[in-house]
Amino acid sequence: MDDLALLDATAQAELVRRREASPAELVEAAITRIEKLDAELNAVVMPRFDGAREAVGRDDLPDGPFRGVPFLTKDLWCFTRGEPLTNGMRFLKEADFVAPDDSHLARRWREGGFVNLGFTNSPELGLVPTTEPEAYGPTHNPWDLGRTPGGSSGGSCAAVAAGLTPIAHASDGGGSIRIPASCCGLVGLKPSRGRVSNGPEGGDLTRFLSVQLGVSTSVRDVAALLDVAAGPEPGDAIIAPAPARAYADEVGAHPGRLRVGIATSLGGNETHPDCIEATEHAGRLLESLGHHVEPDHPDDLDDRANGVAFMAVWMTNAAAALETWGTMVGREVTEADVEPLTWAQVEQGRTLSAIQYLDALNQMQAFTRRIAQWWHDRFDLLLTPTVAHAPPPLGELPPRGDNPLADYGRVVAFVPFTPAFNVTGQPAVSLPLGTSGEGLPLGVQLVAAYGREDVLIRVASQLEAAAPWAGRRPPVHA
Amino acid sequence: MTDDLSLLDATAQAQLVARGDITPLELVDAAINRVEKVNPELNAVIHPLFDKARTAARGELTGPFRGVPAVVKDLDGSSAGDPCHMGNRLLKEVGWVDDHDTFLFAKLRAAGFVFVGKTNTPEFGLQPTTEPLVYGPTRNPWNTERGTGGSSGGSGAAVASGMVPVGHAGDGGGSIRIPGSACGLFGLKPNRGRISMGPDAGESWAGCVARHVLTRSVRDSAAVLDVLTGEMPGDPYTAPPPARPYADEVGADTGRLKVGLLVRAPGEMVPTHPDCVAAAEDAARLLESLGHTVEPASPAALDESALMEKFMVILTTWVVHDVNETARRAGRTVGSEDVEPLTWAYSELGRTHSSADYVDAVNTLHAWSRRMAAWWHDDGYDVLLTPTMAEPPPVLGDLVPPADNPFEGAARATAFATYTAPFNVTGQPAMSVPLFESSEGLPIGTHFVSAANREDVLLRLASQLETARPWSERRPPVHA
Numbered sequence: 001m002d003d004l005a006l007l008d009a010t011a012q013a014e015l016v017r018r019r020e021a022s023p024a025e026l027v028e029a030a031i032t033r034i035e036k037l038d039a040e041l042n043a044v045v046m047p048r049f050d051g052a053r054e055a056v057g058r059d060d061l062p063d064g065p066f067r068g069v070p071f072l073t074k075d076l077w078c079f080t081r082g083e084p085l086t087n088g089m090r091f092l093k094e095a096d097f098v099a100p101d102d103s104h105l106a107r108r109w110r111e112g113g114f115v116n117l118g119f120t121n122s123p124e125l126g127l128v129p130t131t132e133p134e135a136y137g138p139t140h141n142p143w144d145l146g147r148t149p150g151g152s153s154g155g156s157c158a159a160v161a162a163g164l165t166p167i168a169h170a171s172d173g174g175g176s177i178r179i180p181a182s183c184c185g186l187v188g189l190k191p192s193r194g195r196v197s198n199g200p201e202g203g204d205l206t207r208f209l210s211v212q213l214g215v216s217t218s219v220r221d222v223a224a225l226l227d228v229a230a231g232p233e234p235g236d237a238i239i240a241p242a243p244a245r246a247y248a249d250e251v252g253a254h255p256g257r258l259r260v261g262i263a264t265s266l267g268g269n270e271t272h273p274d275c276i277e278a279t280e281h282a283g284r285l286l287e288s289l290g291h292h293v294e295p296d297h298p299d300d301l302d303d304r305a306n307g308v309a310f311m312a313v314w315m316t317n318a319a320a321a322l323e324t325w326g327t328m329v330g331r332e333v334t335e336a337d338v339e340p341l342t343w344a345q346v347e348q349g350r351t352l353s354a355i356q357y358l359d360a361l362n363q364m365q366a367f368t369r370r371i372a373q374w375w376h377d378r379f380d381l382l383l384t385p386t387v388a389h390a391p392p393p394l395g396e397l398p399p400r401g402d403n404p405l406a407d408y409g410r411v412v413a414f415v416p417f418t419p420a421f422n423v424t425g426q427p428a429v430s431l432p433l434g435t436s437g438e439g440l441p442l443g444v445q446l447v448a449a450y451g452r453e454d455v456l457i458r459v460a461s462q463l464e465a466a467a468p469w470a471g472r473r474p475p476v477h478a
Numbered sequence: 479m480t481d482d483l484s485l486l487d488a489t490a491q492a493q494l495v496a497r498g499d500i501t502p503l504e505l506v507d508a509a510i511n512r513v514e515k516v517n518p519e520l521n522a523v524i525h526p527l528f529d530k531a532r533t534a535a536r537g538e539l540t541g542p543f544r545g546v547p548a549v550v551k552d553l554d555g556s557s558a559g560d561p562c563h564m565g566n567r568l569l570k571e572v573g574w575v576d577d578h579d580t581f582l583f584a585k586l587r588a589a590g591f592v593f594v595g596k597t598n599t600p601e602f603g604l605q606p607t608t609e610p611l612v613y614g615p616t617r618n619p620w621n622t623e624r625g626t627g628g629s630s631g632g633s634g635a636a637v638a639s640g641m642v643p644v645g646h647a648g649d650g651g652g653s654i655r656i657p658g659s660a661c662g663l664f665g666l667k668p669n670r671g672r673i674s675m676g677p678d679a680g681e682s683w684a685g686c687v688a689r690h691v692l693t694r695s696v697r698d699s700a701a702v703l704d705v706l707t708g709e710m711p712g713d714p715y716t717a718p719p720p721a722r723p724y725a726d727e728v729g730a731d732t733g734r735l736k737v738g739l740l741v742r743a744p745g746e747m748v749p750t751h752p753d754c755v756a757a758a759e760d761a762a763r764l765l766e767s768l769g770h771t772v773e774p775a776s777p778a779a780l781d782e783s784a785l786m787e788k789f790m791v792i793l794t795t796w797v798v799h800d801v802n803e804t805a806r807r808a809g810r811t812v813g814s815e816d817v818e819p820l821t822w823a824y825s826e827l828g829r830t831h832s833s834a835d836y837v838d839a840v841n842t843l844h845a846w847s848r849r850m851a852a853w854w855h856d857d858g859y860d861v862l863l864t865p866t867m868a869e870p871p872p873v874l875g876d877l878v879p880p881a882d883n884p885f886e887g888a889a890r891a892t893a894f895a896t897y898t899a900p901f902n903v904t905g906q907p908a909m910s911v912p913l914f915e916s917s918e919g920l921p922i923g924t925h926f927v928s929a930a931n932r933e934d935v936l937l938r939l940a941s942q943l944e945t946a947r948p949w950s951e952r953r954p955p956v957h958a
Contacts, residue, residue, distance in 0.1 A: 194716075200848045206837055234855035235848030235930075237670075237685060237905065241709065241716050316833040320841070323834060349833060354795040355802070357833035362799070365680035369712030376711035425714070451716070 004029045005163035005478035008218040008470075009069045009225070012166055013113070016068040023056040023068025027115050030070035033478035034117065034164045040145060040476060043159040045075060045136040046084055047118040055115050065224055067113030072168040074156050075119040076126045078212065079103040079201055087325070088122040088133035088152075091337040095329045104197045104233045105212055109169065112228035120155030120168060123398075124339050125321055126210075129179045129387075129415050130397040131155055134339050138394045141183060142476035143440050147391045150183030152176035153215065157184040160215050163478035167221050173210035174314070175386075175418025178430035182386035182443025185432040185472060186215045187460065189222045192451050193425030194238035196229045206317045206324070208361075209310075209422040217470060219460045222429075223247040226453060238425075241451040252465075255458035258380040260286055261296035266384070267304050269416040275385035275442055278434020282444040283383055285433070285467055286459075297382055298374035301420055306367050307412070310419055312352055312360035318342065319349030341404040348405065368424040375426075375449035381459065384417045386443035390436035417445055427453045429460055432469045441472075483508045484640030484958040487695040487950075488546045488702070491643060492590070495545045502545020502592065506535040509547035509594050512641045512958030519622060519956055522635035523549060523595035524613045525561045531594040534587075541590030542701065547642045548591040551633050553599040554648030554689050555580040556678055560593075564800070565601035565610035568816040572808045581674045581710050582689055586646070589705040597632025597645060601818045602800045604793075605887075606656045606867075606894035607877040608632055611818055615874050618660060619954035620920055624871040627660030627894065629653035630692060634661035637692050640958040644698060650687035651793075652866075652898025658910035659866035659923025662952060663692045664940065666699050667898075669931045670905030671715030673706045680714040684792045684840050686902035694950060696940045700724040703933065715905075717931050727937040735860040735939065737765055738775030738853075743868050744900060745781045748893040754865035757914035757922040761943075762863060764913070768946060776862060777853035779846055780900060789903065791839035794828030801825045820884035847904040854906075854929035861939065866910040866923035868893040897925055907933045911940055912949045 004012065004026065015021040031049050038044050052070070061067060073080060076087050079099035086092040102110075109116065121131050121139040131154025132138035141149040142162040149158040153170035157180035160168050170177045172190040181188025191213050198207045214225050226247045232239040262283045264276040283293045300306065322342075326333040335343045374382075397414060399407035421428045427448050434442030448455040483491065483505065494500040510528050517523050531547065539545055550557055553564045556576035563569040579587065587593075598608050598616045608631025609615040616631045618624040619639040626634045633645025634657030647654040649667040658665025667688045675681060675689065690706065693699045703724045709716045739762045741755045762772045801821070805812040814822045853859055872894065879887020901908040907930075910923035928935040944950075 193714075200845070206841055233848075235844075235851030235904070237844050237847065238715055239671075239718065239931075242718055312833070316837055319834045320837040323838065324841075352833035353829065354791070354831035354833055354836035355798040355829065357836050358795050358799055362680070365712075365714060368680070368714070369677055372712035424712075450712075 005033055007166060009066055009167040009216060009221045010218065012069045013066045023061055023115060026068050027052050027056050027070050027117065030117055030165050037162055037164060037476060037478055040140060041142060041158050041162055042137055042139050043120055043155045043164065044072060044118045045121045045155065048083065048116060052115050052117045062111045062113050064111050064113030065228065069114055069167065070117050070165040071109060071114035072118055072120045072156055072159050072165050073106070073116050074122055074153055074169045074171060076122040076152065076171055077207065078105055078169060080106040080116065086135060088124040088135055089325070089338065090135040091333055092325060092329065093135050097329060103201060104199050105229060108228055117165060120159055122155060123151050124342050125318060126152035126171065126173060126176055127318060127342060127345060128152065128398060128411060129175060132394060132398050140394065141391055142474035143185065145476065146393050147440065148183065148394050148397060150180030150391055154180045157181055157186055157215050160217065161185055161474055162476050167214055167216040167225060169212065169214045171210055171212040172422065174422050175415050177213060177215060178386050178418050178428060178443065178445055179415055181215050181430040183391035183441065185441030185469065185474065186217060187219055187222050187429065187431060188215045189213055189226065189429040189453070189456065190421065190427060191226060191230065191453055192240040192427045194236065194240040195453065197233040197236050199233050199236060206320045209313065219457060219464045220248065220251045223251050223457045243454055247453060247457055250454050250457040251461045253458050255455065255462055258291045258459060259378065260291050260293045260381045260383050261379045262293055262383045263295065263297035264385060266297070266416055267302040269388060269413065271385055272389035274390060274434065274436040275388060278442040279383060279385045279444050282433045285463060289462055289466060296379065298371045300367055300370050306420065309360040309363040310423055312356060313364065315345045315349035316352055316357050318345040322346050341399045344404045364423045371424050372450060380448065380455060382447040384445045386417060386430040386445040388414055388416055390438060390440045390442060421447055424450065426450050427456055429456045431460055431463055433463065433467060484512055486643065487693065488543055488643040488698045489695065491546045492543045502539050503532065503535040505545045506531050506547050506592050506594060509642050513594060516639045516641060516956055516958050520617045520619060520635045520639055521614055522597050522616050522632045522641065524552060524598045524632065525596035527560060527593055527595050531592050534592045539590050541588055542705070544590035546591055546644065547594045548586065548644040548646065549595050549597045549633055549636045549642050550583060550593050550646040551599055551630050551648060552596045553603050553629065555582050555646065557583045557593065560596060563612070565599045565612060566804055566817060567612040568804055568808050568812060570612050574807050580678055581676050582706055585706050591644065594642060597636055599630065599632060600628045601821050602797060603629035603648065603650060603653055604797065604821060604824065605629065605877060606652060606891050607872050609874065609878055617874065618871050619956035620662065622956060623874060624920065625660065625874050625877065627656035627871060631657045633692050634658065634663060637663055637694060638954055639956050643694060644702060645692045647692045648687055648689040649902065650683045651902050652895045654690060654692060655866050655898050655908060655910035655923065655925060656894055658692055660871035660921065662912040662921030662949065662954065663694060664696055664699055664909070664911060665692050666690055666909040666933065666936060667907060668703060668933055669717045669907045671713065671717040672933065674710040674713050676710045676713060683796050685715060685905060696937065696944045697725065697728045700728050700937045720934055724933060724937055727934050728941045730938050732938045732942050735770045736858055737770050737772045737861045737863050738859050739772050740776035740862060740864045743896045745783050747896055748868050750865060750868045751870060753870055753916040753922050754868055757924050758863060758865045761913050761924040764943065764946060768942060772863070775859065777850050779849035782846065785843065785846060788839040788842045789899065791831055791835055794824045795831055795836055797821060797824040798828035819881045820879040820887055823884040843903050850904050851930065860928065860935060862927040864897045864925045866897060866925040868896050870916055870920045870922060901927050906930050907936055909936050909940060911943055913943060913947055
């Protein structure tokens with residue numbers, strides 16, 4: 001057992017600040033953990049140990065709040081200058097694509113003092129909520145190696161849950177931070193749209209649904225991580241309202257008496273009793289903390305028609321993404337280059353006209369307006385399960401066969417609670433408050449009004465204090 | 479004979495009401511008289527709302543602009559119970575009436591404004607001149623052979639001729655600033671997200687459209703912006719709130735600004751008329767005399783080509799949206815005879831785009847916006863100074879697209895939007911200030927662009943310029 005593996009990122013940074021550990025010691029310990037455990041997990045698909053050692057060996061490691069803390073970057077969209085990026089695609093892996101420049105976020109991670117130890121597994125283009133790309137093979141859940149860690153940030157979540165690094169980058173276009181956080185027993189916060197810049201490489205509309213941050217075991221880590229990541233960059237099209245103070249200051253701050261609506265099924269979806277119980281348990285916990293909890297949710301969340309607009313935008317974005325990467329590499333991406341589901345989504349996306357896409361965007365906007373009213377008029381938070389059942393065995397979720405889109409129903413049935421808030425752009429967090437009958441982690445999701453990550457962090461921190469989860473560790477752990 | 483009230487801005491009219499010197503009904507009646515007097519010559523107000531305005535003026539009015547008459551454009555918002563035809567003949571034919579207020583109009587009413595009429599617009603706001611076939615041209619009060627610019631030309635003529643002090647306007651390619659320039663008015667296009675487009679819409683033209691008002695005074699524009707600003711639930715774009723009310727920027731110290739001057743059209747797509755060059759250069763000298771630093775400079779990205787093509791993908795897709803929405807309202811399909819030739823040509827083109835084309839267009843423009851932002855952010859410029867238009871106010875008829883080749887008319891429009899449209903794409907605040915008059919006595923606006931979300935910088939500067947070179951005494955030949 002490596003003691004450092006039990007410390008969150010804030011605690012590791014504190015050791016460095018107090019000179020009780022050097023960045024090099026933290027990084028070496030993390031490398032040892034990855035070397036020991038990742039053969040089982042397959043979370044870190046592109047290790048960068050030499051680069052990490054070089055970074056801590058120089059004396060110019062930026063003096064950010066996480067100075068010297070080992071970090072992992074998800075292999076999806078985020079450019080790190082001079083480093084590979086494959087988005088879980090064989091196409092980019094075989095092309096040896098190297099990022100020409102930094103994304104703003106990669107620069108901010110570095111300025112925050114993080115030391116990147118490598119890149120974590122992602123399904124191809126992040127299109128499914130499990131992490132089993134053909135290019136790298138499946139990532140295994142440290143709670144049960146036969147099960148999925150969820151996705152698309154499954155590599156980062158498996159790594160953090162197993163204690164390889166205390167914190168890692170993640171991104172969420174339909175639930176891809178919250179879903180694997182739920183599956184792996186972590187805190188996963190999807191920030192508001194426009195809170196974290198997706199620039200400067202562009203693609204704002206392709207990534208309209210998607211926002212980046214990361215995952216950790218503790219609320220304070222996620223709050224401090226958001227302080228590093230948040231804030232507009234020049235030319236950002238969408239800028240979330242600025243917070244009144246640092247998110248770190250919300251940790252431990254009293255949330256006041258919140259009005260909470262609870263829903264365990266949306267649009268008649270089937271939710272496993274364990275997930276219902278986890279959510280109701282969280283509701284009782286919130287009540288015991290003085291909040292007002294009642295069964296309620298915005299009616300529009302029950303309307304499956306909204307899913308049609310979401311899929312139109314989602315599949316167009318897949319088609320646009322393929323164009324982008326083809327252009328970057330200088331070769332058209334063909335059917336043989338991508339997984340069957342990717343190709344099916346891209347083909348579907350290509351059949352849509354601009355006006356169909358615009359109609360879908362406008363429907364999503366109208367949906368957002370109606371949903372926002374529920375928060376504006378009556379409630380501070382919506383409480384739901386994060387996923388509809390425990391993480392399934394590996395191999396079960398990826399759509400297969402001649403018609404992968406027809407096979408997509410299993411995916412939708414697994415994640416009925418998360419995508420709506422990628423449409424609305426609201427912040428949402430998954431907290432590891434539940435356990436399935438098999439002993440697997442189950443998250444509950446809390447959703448706040450647009451721009452109100454502060455509310456989420458305050459209440460998450462209150463729940464963490466009331467029902468601490470830090471002591472719960474998976475069987476596979478450093 | 480001039481009606482004295484016609485010379486007062488909205489702030490001054492509101493003060494009369496607040497002091498009890500005049501009633502809202504008297505203000506509104508006087509405005510109605512002015513509309514009746516000059517509108518036949520100008521064709522600015524196409525839907526008079528006189529009875530409704532008198533009823534409103536007799537009722538309970540509150541707010542900082544209690545009883546002040548205003549006009550709203552027949553586009554860029556719904557006003558409950560009023561016709562809304564957007565310059566389209568089919569909507570006129572079916573007599574479309576809106577059943578609710580957009581937030582913007584509700585906020586104007588809550589501030590005490592009384593709408594005395596709705597103003598002319600080119601069909602769906604697609605032209606920088608206001609000459610819809612269905613309602614005929616709006617004439618420029620400075621020279622009735624000239625156009626008012628567009629698309630908010632009806633509001634421009636109404637305010638410039640003294641009918642009302644405030645006219646609602648919307649700007650997707652310059653449609654506040656262009657009529658501001660052509661009619662000798664102050665026109666500020668606020669930042670994207672500053673004024674909600676809800677509840678009807680989240681955005682228009684992929685975030686290019688911003689709404690506000692045309693006014694004669696800077697203080698009116700600032701005070702109305704205070705009324706209209708503020709996020710509404712579900713807005714897709716939100717602008718960071720200002721540090722203090724915009725009204726407080728009027729008369730406040732500007733500091734010493736670093737200004738770049740550009741008098742050649744972006745990408746040199748069109749020549750710039752000497753009067754327009756002279757206006758911008760004259761403004762540059764004025765700025766220098768006020769202590770600002772002015773040098774020839776502009777963002778390099780402004781000259782990048784191919785952006786127009788991407789902008790057209792977005793615009794023409796939204797025209798399809800407008801045509802489809804018109805069909806929904808009319809309850810029948812829309813054919814080429816139901817819209818103007820240019821609109822039909824745009825919609826035909828719009829229907830050829832794939833969803834990926836649209837995404838690529840928006841992504842490309844967003845990436846470009848980031849390169850543009852660097853000039854303000856990294857190079858340290860506060861303001862870009864250009865002519866508002868590359869030509870003086872258009873001669874009526876000159877911009878009407880020929881039916882057999884409507885795109886030719888669209889190309890002719892470039893001269894009027896070439897300096898303004900780039901900042902609809904970036905979403906930055908920009909304003910046209912009436913500082914110059916051509917030798918023929920036509921107003922020539924000067925265009926200023928600040929960094930994102932810095933309306934405060936623009937309003938301080940505009941106020942300083944208004945004091946240094948007041949324009950409130952200048953009145954057009956056609957005036958109430």
